[in-house]
Amino acid sequence: xIQVEQSPPDxxxxxxxxxxxxxNFSDSVNNLQWFHQNPWGQLINLFYIPxxxxxxxxxxxxxxxxxxxSLLYISSSQTTDSGVYFCAVEPNSGNTGKLIFGQGTTLxxxx
Amino acid sequence: xxxxxxxxxxxxxxxxxxxxxxxxPMKGHSHVYWYRQxxxxxxxxxxxxxxxxxxxxxxxxxxxxxxxxxxEGPSILRIQQVVRGDSAAYFCASSPNQGFxxxxxxxxxxxxxx
Numbered sequence: 001x002i003q004v005e006q007s008p009p010d011x012x013x014x015x016x017x018x019x020x021x022x023x024n025f026s027d028s029v030n031n032l033q034w035f036h037q038n039p040w041g042q043l044i045n046l047f048y049i050p051x052x053x054x055x056x057x058x059x060x061x062x063x064x065x066x067x068x069x070s071l072l073y074i075s076s077s078q079t080t081d082s083g084v085y086f087c088a089v090e091p092n093s094g095n096t097g098k099l100i101f102g103q104g105t106t107l108x109x110x111x
Numbered sequence: 112x113x114x115x116x117x118x119x120x121x122x123x124x125x126x127x128x129x130x131x132x133x134x135x136p137m138k139g140h141s142h143v144y145w146y147r148q149x150x151x152x153x154x155x156x157x158x159x160x161x162x163x164x165x166x167x168x169x170x171x172x173x174x175x176x177x178x179x180x181x182x183e184g185p186s187i188l189r190i191q192q193v194v195r196g197d198s199a200a201y202f203c204a205s206s207p208n209q210g211f212x213x214x215x216x217x218x219x220x221x222x223x224x225x
Contacts, residue, residue, distance in 0.1 A: 097159060
């Protein structure tokens, strides 16, 4: 099946710093989503981005489907950005819509 | 527009009891997905349902687990005779159509088996 790899696994930032999180996937996809799991365990939808670039405030994402990767940019990080960031893809094969998740990047933003 | 609702948010069961987790999709969504997050692990797909139909249950354990999405009412994930290894966060997601659509997640149910 499709492999989804996220890097780095862990990241510690000082408040105000910028960061880039990466998601590589091994096969073509119909759908790609980025999520933030906050310290209370809730999954927050960040982006639905099977291709192209989107921006929402301090966050932006780019997916290059032909090269099978996506990037999540966090600018001017805040302590509330702490948590785990997941990338999830819907494989092109099978077409049942199920999402395959990466292992996540754990981000800690220090004041 | 209410989001995906899950209840209960926290559930404690003794070994051998049954656990019932409920999920109400977003209004207008007829596709429901269940995922499980075991401690220190990522999220894993369990089952995909449409109204009255199981479409893909390739991620469901073969025994003790079942899911349904009746014509009326919420989707139910049922775990019979729970064991400690079932302790996890169970998330439900919904989408308006199959595939090529954003999935919206509920807040999850945290199951603890004592």
